[in-house]
Amino acid sequence: MMTPSKTGKVLLTRPEPDNDSLKTLLTNQGFDVRELPLLQIEQLPESPEIRTLAMNIDQFQEVICTSKHAANWLMQLLDTYWPQIPVGIRWYAMGSGSATPLIEYGLEVSLPVTGNTSEDMLQRPELQNLDQHKVLLVKGEGGRDTLAQGLTERGASVDTLELYRRTQAEYPHETLKAVFGQWQPDQIVVLSGEALDSLWSLCRKIGYALKSTRCIVPSQRVADKAKALNLNVAVAASLHDESLADMINASLNQ
Structure with a gap:
């Protein structure tokens, strides 16, 4: 696995606490990782x-x-x-x-x-x-x-x-602008079609150009949905943390 740049910013979007193990893995690899759950369970x-x-x-x-x-x-x-x-x-x-x-x-x-x-x-x-x-x-x-x-x-x-x-998560404009406008993730992990819908809705809410950020998705079905929105997308081999991390690393310098 290639060594990531310290400036690689990754946004994880599963409901809490489901991001914990992947966040630890990516942080240990040098990524700047934040969380923004897109769905409420x-x-x-x-x-x-x-x-x-x-x-x-x-x-x-x-x-x-x-x-x-x-x-x-x-x-x-x-x-x-x-x-x-x-x-x-x-x-x-x-x-x-x-x-x-x-x-x-x-x-x-x-x-x-x-x-x-x-x-x-x-x-x-x-x-x-x-x-x-x-x-x-x-x-x-x-x-x-x-x-x-x-x-x-x-x-x-x-x-x-x-x-x-x-249900789709809701956030105040200030929270969304802090994540997308100021921090500006390089990659966003989006693990379902419903999560993608929520992400698209939140970004439109603040006028964020999601097309400039790569979305890591778990299947060709979700990838096709993202491509229909003209998004930059990469498909991980599986939902395992290691597979997601491998794709995030591979996508970093593409």
């Missing part, structure tokens, strides 16, 4: 539907957690309604961060063989023929329906357990 109140799905989770052959927040709050629910996690369920997570809460409960978790998108998850060989399987998707409110559609097309009966919502 709010746990949904426990509804009768949420309670019913949690209490009947033993009826599902596959459970797929699409984020760390989904996995965390699912485990809290199961702690409430199950003295021990039911056996006979195949557990899946979209990435290593999503898998961690499940692994901490002693569960064996499968990830996409490569990548971290719905399309990547659908490539797993054991998810190709799901006739008479019941699959539970644990996720946030809204979002893409690619995974549910793909599983349904393969014969699965799919239920969705939505445990949180994402």
Whole structure:
């Protein structure tokens, strides 16, 4: 890995405290790192539907957690309604961060063989023929329906357990001008299409020319969305901190 210039400025945008490990890694490599979370994460109140799905989770052959927040709050629910996690369920997570809460409960978790998108998850060989399987998707409110559609097309009966919502973060003009007008990041890590929407909205709010800053994104889908806005974009190999740091280093002098 190349040694970065001390003037490399990187803005991290995950909700707190999800930036901590990447911030430490980049700071140790000499980058000037700041945080500006682009999305707020709010746990949904426990509804009768949420309670019913949690209490009947033993009826599902596959459970797929699409984020760390989904996995965390699912485990809290199961702690409430199950003295021990039911056996006979195949557990899946979209990435290593999503898998961690499940692994901490002693569960064996499968990830996409490569990548971290719905399309990547659908490539797993054991998810190709799901006739008479019941699959539970644990996720946030809204979002893409690619995974549910793909599983349904393969014969699965799919239920969705939505445990949180994402909303765009709001900041006063002074905060935004301090970050974008005065500090002026060289690179911004933007890890979802919703986060990109929030970034675009905040920058327009203060008239910041986002096109002059490189955006590090996690997938070709988000890259295509950024390119449609004429943004300077680079795609990291994965959501792992090391992969993001590698791309940030590689992009520094481009």
